[in-house]
Every structure is written in structure tokens, then in C-alpha cells.
Amino acid sequence: METYLRNRGDRMPDRTTPMGLEPGDDGNFDDETNQLNYGNNDEDFSHTITQQQQQQQHPKTRWLMLTLTCTKLQSAIYSIFNSKCRAATLRGNFVDRFGAPQCLFSFASLVCCGSVLLSIGVSSKTWEVMYLGRFVFGLGAESLCVAQSTITSDWFEGNDLAFAMGIGLAVSRLGSIFNNIISPKVANSRGGIQTAFWIGPILTFSSLFAAALIICVDRRSVKRLKRRDGGVASTLTEALLEEDAPTRYEKNSESDEVRLTDFRKFGMLFWLLTISCFVVYGCVLPFNNVAAGILLERNYYKPAPSSCHLLHPDQCTSGYLQNGTNPSLSDSTGTICSIAPFQAPLLPSSVNFTSSASGKSGDWENEAYVYPNLTTHDVKCNDPFWNSACTSDYCTKESDSTERAGKIMSIPYLISAVSSPPLGLLVDRIGRRALISSLASGLLFFVHLTMAVSHSSPVLPLVGQGIAYSCYAAVIWPSVPLTVDKKFTGTAFGVITSVQNIGLALFPLMIASIYKASGNTYIPNVEFFFMSCAGLGVLIGLLLNRLDRRYGGKLNGITITSDDESREDAGFANAEDEYFSPLLHPG
Numbered sequence: 001m002e003t004y005l006r007n008r009g010d011r012m013p014d015r016t017t018p019m020g021l022e023p024g025d026d027g028n029f030d031d032e033t034n035q036l037n038y039g040n041n042d043e044d045f046s047h048t049i050t051q052q053q054q055q056q057q058h059p060k061t062r063w064l065m066l067t068l069t070c071t072k073l074q075s076a077i078y079s080i081f082n083s084k085c086r087a088a089t090l091r092g093n094f095v096d097r098f099g100a101p102q103c104l105f106s107f108a109s110l111v112c113c114g115s116v117l118l119s120i121g122v123s124s125k126t127w128e129v130m131y132l133g134r135f136v137f138g139l140g141a142e143s144l145c146v147a148q149s150t151i152t153s154d155w156f157e158g159n160d161l162a163f164a165m166g167i168g169l170a171v172s173r174l175g176s177i178f179n180n181i182i183s184p185k186v187a188n189s190r191g192g193i194q195t196a197f198w199i200g201p202i203l204t205f206s207s208l209f210a211a212a213l214i215i216c217v218d219r220r221s222v223k224r225l226k227r228r229d230g231g232v233a234s235t236l237t238e239a240l241l242e243e244d245a246p247t248r249y250e251k252n253s254e255s256d257e258v259r260l261t262d263f264r265k266f267g268m269l270f271w272l273l274t275i276s277c278f279v280v281y282g283c284v285l286p287f288n289n290v291a292a293g294i295l296l297e298r299n300y301y302k303p304a305p306s307s308c309h310l311l312h313p314d315q316c317t318s319g320y321l322q323n324g325t326n327p328s329l330s331d332s333t334g335t336i337c338s339i340a341p342f343q344a345p346l347l348p349s350s351v352n353f354t355s356s357a358s359g360k361s362g363d364w365e366n367e368a369y370v371y372p373n374l375t376t377h378d379v380k381c382n383d384p385f386w387n388s389a390c391t392s393d394y395c396t397k398e399s400d401s402t403e404r405a406g407k408i409m410s411i412p413y414l415i416s417a418v419s420s421p422p423l424g425l426l427v428d429r430i431g432r433r434a435l436i437s438s439l440a441s442g443l444l445f446f447v448h449l450t451m452a453v454s455h456s457s458p459v460l461p462l463v464g465q466g467i468a469y470s471c472y473a474a475v476i477w478p479s480v481p482l483t484v485d486k487k488f489t490g491t492a493f494g495v496i497t498s499v500q501n502i503g504l505a506l507f508p509l510m511i512a513s514i515y516k517a518s519g520n521t522y523i524p525n526v527e528f529f530f531m532s533c534a535g536l537g538v539l540i541g542l543l544l545n546r547l548d549r550r551y552g553g554k555l556n557g558i559t560i561t562s563d564d565e566s567r568e569d570a571g572f573a574n575a576e577d578e579y580f581s582p583l584l585h586p587g
Helices: 001-008 044-057 059-077 088-098 100-124 127-155 158-188 190-239 260-265 268-283 284-300 384-390 392-430 433-453 459-483 486-517 525-550 564-569
Strands: 308-310 328-330 351-354 368-371
Touching: 001 328, 100 127, 100 190, 158 190, 158 392, 158 459, 260 486, 268 284, 268 433, 268 459, 268 486, 268 525, 284 392, 284 433, 284 486, 284 525, 328 459, 351 384, 384 392, 392 459, 433 459, 433 525, 459 486, 459 525, 486 525
Parallel strands: none
Antiparallel strands: 308 328, 351 368
16 A cells, blocks of 8 residues: 555655554554444434544544543542542443443443432442442442543544643542542531442533433534545545455454453453553552541551559549549559540540430430440440530541541652643653552552651552552553554553453451551551552563563654654554555645
8 A cells, every 4th residue: 555655746744653552543544443433323424534634634623522521530539528430441341342432421321320329229228229329329339431532532643642642641649639638628517428439420410411412423424524524525435446355344254243252362461561550550549448447557546555544543534524524644654644635645444334324315326325445446436426415526636637637648640640630741741650560569669668658657558559550541541542453442441450450359358457467557568468469569560561662662652753764663654554645644
């Protein structure tokens, strides 16, 4: 085909991607690998020839698409509690077969319905409804992210992909910051946790609205390009593909089908990338889930001093059940014991109260509170008995410490939100994806080592966590389309997300076991577990770099270069393997 085009005097396009490895270009002019599978309809042909035109002739439209996907993602991220989809691989296959925008709307609908059901279950305190809501939410949550990643990959090919994904990641991190700061305030207010849950359905409805707009924008763009270029494209296609026209744009062969089992065709580079995602995210997202407990135990709500005791060990410390005072005294001197701002107040050694003890007991959650050996795990500060009647000092300080820890927890998210777009832009310009993933894993190792063995301020380690997380996320997701054929992009995102979620389901169980075996403490053993995950990430990163060199530097290379020689040196496809559209480069 290159010979024919050169004889016509047309010039080849000056953009290059690894053959069959980036959304929008698979290295040959073939419907099997260049068609956007938005369903079996009469627009299949127009999708084939207009994807690059959507990008170059309508740059504002693709940025609008990114804005809408970010709005959808931010709304879904805030839906309070993480619910992971275990069938992300299947959903990724659906994205490839039926089209990302349509699947996006379906998944957003599931997320919205699941969030509503979950909130109803929490408000009515009905476990069955809560389980159903979590299940429905899980069917759409991660699959929605798969569809969003696929849309971004399709609309931002070449050297804008990491930048676009960085913007999406930044917006989602802003949602996480919003969650960490607002949720504790709402839950600690008079509205309680029920009100906090109902914020989720409100925002997921905006996600559903954004998904509907994405479908409209996508269809409008395709129709405009079809009207503008349909006649020229048809004539040109007949001239270029005269010999094999009957088979180029018809889905007659089985090879055109996208099947769930296509993941078996993925190469070792993709699977190493997937394993790296499995272990590295194991010391990022599970850490975020328990970060509040770690920060409270390590810095902001340490146990009460063991050298102190209550004047009346079997009486409440503060609240309307304590008529007088019950000060903390030093064991050695008998004077008032000094409790630091970051330490918890002392609790009674035992409690024995029934609802008849107070006229305000109608607000209590239980009829009786009998604890011969009271521990911190017995005190539930959402219960008015504890936060108003018996241990109000303990619960007030716990609430303040929790909000303080929530703000500190937001440091990695804030760094990620600020740095993800420029890091994505940098990765688009310099490549080095496999190298950066290894360095990020190494930084995570030292972050959790510091958290495990040091009692210094957590600010600096969490800054390191944010930098490492931002760097890793900036390279891992844009690398996925570089390792698979374009038509498998959705399936690839589904597979890697599914494997990631397997880890995110297993790691909390492992962390809970370590926590229990360590006497209900996080430090240091849980942090040692995160260190081991980061260490494995470093080893896998080294293997990824070695394998990438063998395959020509697809990950560490720059996606687009200026001439054929530099493309070959970088390990990319030759010019004759490139997808060519004369409509983009008129002679």
C-alpha cells in the first residue's frame, strides 16, 4: 500500500505508534483492527475512517469528552465506600463489542442504582438492602472506569494519552480529597452516617447525566464527520481497496469477532504490567483504607498513658451520667495525670448501666450496657450513651483526631491531583514508563519503612506516598494500550482492573489477619506487609524493563517520533505498517 500511495504523490503521515499496540492505530489498514466497535450498525464504516479525524478536526470535542468522563469519574469516586466489580474482564469485553459510550451509560446506571439502594439500606438499617446495593454498585463501579479509560484511549491517541489520563486521575483524586474531608464532618454531625451516604446518590446521578452527554457528543461528532467526508471517503476507499473491498469492512470472518477468551492472546509484557499493578496497588489503595487507623495509632490518638488511673475506675468519665468529676491521677504521685493532646483519655475499667438509669435513655442504642472489662473496642461513639452520657470526653477527642487524620490522609490525593496532568505530559514527551514504575515502587518501599520504624510526623512519608502514587499511575494506565492490539483495548483494561480488584479483595483480608495477630495494632507489622508489596513491585519493575528492551522499548520509548529512522530505533512499526488516512493529510 505504501508503494501505491507514494506513486500517487501523497505523503505518509508523520505519526507513529507500535504496530497493533495503541488505540486508533494497529499498523495496517484493516477493519479487523481499526474499527471502533460501537455496535453492528451502519456507522461501522464511518467509525473506521473517522477516529483520527475526530481528534484532529475536532480538538475541542475530544477535550469536551475528557471533561465529561472526568465529571462522571469524580461523581462515582465519591460514592463513599469502595465496591469493586469482580467481572471487570467481562465488562471490558462488552466495551470492545458494543462500544464504550453505550457501556459507560449502562455502568453509570448500575452505580447510581446501587448507591441509592445502599443508602436506603443504611437509613433503614436493613442488611439485605445494603448487600443488594453493594452488589449492584459493584456491577458497575470498576467497569465504569474501564469504559472511561477506553474512551480516553480512543480519543487521545499518540502523545496526549498519558496527559489526558493524568487529568482524569487528578479529578478522581479531588473526589477522594472531598470524601476524606467532608464525610467525617457529615457523619459526626447530627445527620450521622445516613446523611453521609445520601451524598453518594446525588453525585452518582450527575455521573449518569455526564454519561448520557458523552453518548450525544460522540454521535454528533460521528454524524458531522460522516456528512462532511462520507462521499470522499467512499470514492477513495474504492480506489485504494479495489482488490479486497468485499472483505475489508464486513464482519464476515471469525477473526473480526471480539471474544472474552481473547485475553489469552496478550503477550508477556502485558501480563508483567498486570502483576506489577496487582502488587503495587496493594500497598497504595489498601493503605488508604486503613490509613486513618494507622495515623490515629501512630500519631494522633495514641493509647492513654499506662501510668495513670481514674479516681473512680467503675464510673463514667464525663457526660450526664457523671454528676461530679472523675479525674485521671498519676500512679506514682497521685496528682492529676498529664495527658498529651495526641493521647486518648482514660476509660472506665467497667460499666454497668441500664436504660432506667436516665430519663434520656430513649436515645441509647441498647437497653443495657454491661462491660465488666471495658476496652476501646467496646466504645461506639455513634451511640449517644457513649458520646453524651458516659464518655463524652473520649468521643469528642476521637472525633477531632479522626478529622485531623482525614486531612492528613488527603496529602497523597492532593499531590496526585496537582501532579498527575504534568506528569502525564512529561511521560508523553520522555517515555520511560517501565523505569518510572520501578522508581515509584522503590519510593513506596522507603515510605512504608519509615511509617513502620519511625514515630516522626507522617507528613513527609505521605508526601512520598503521593509522589510515588502519582508517578506510578501516570505510567501504568497509559502503558496498557501499548501492549495489546487496539480492538482489545477494552478487554485489556478489564483484565488488568479485574486482577487489581482481586488483590484489593484479598489484601484487606490479609491486613485484617495481620492486625488481629499483632494484638489489634497496625504498627509495625501491617506496614511491613506494605513494604513487601512495594519490594515485589521493584523486582517486577526490573523484569519489565528487561523485557521491554527485548521488545524494542515499547514502554520506555516515546510514542511519537518525527521520522522513519527514529521510529525504527525506538522499536516502533515501520512506515509501511502504519494506518494511513489521506483525508488527514491531503496531498
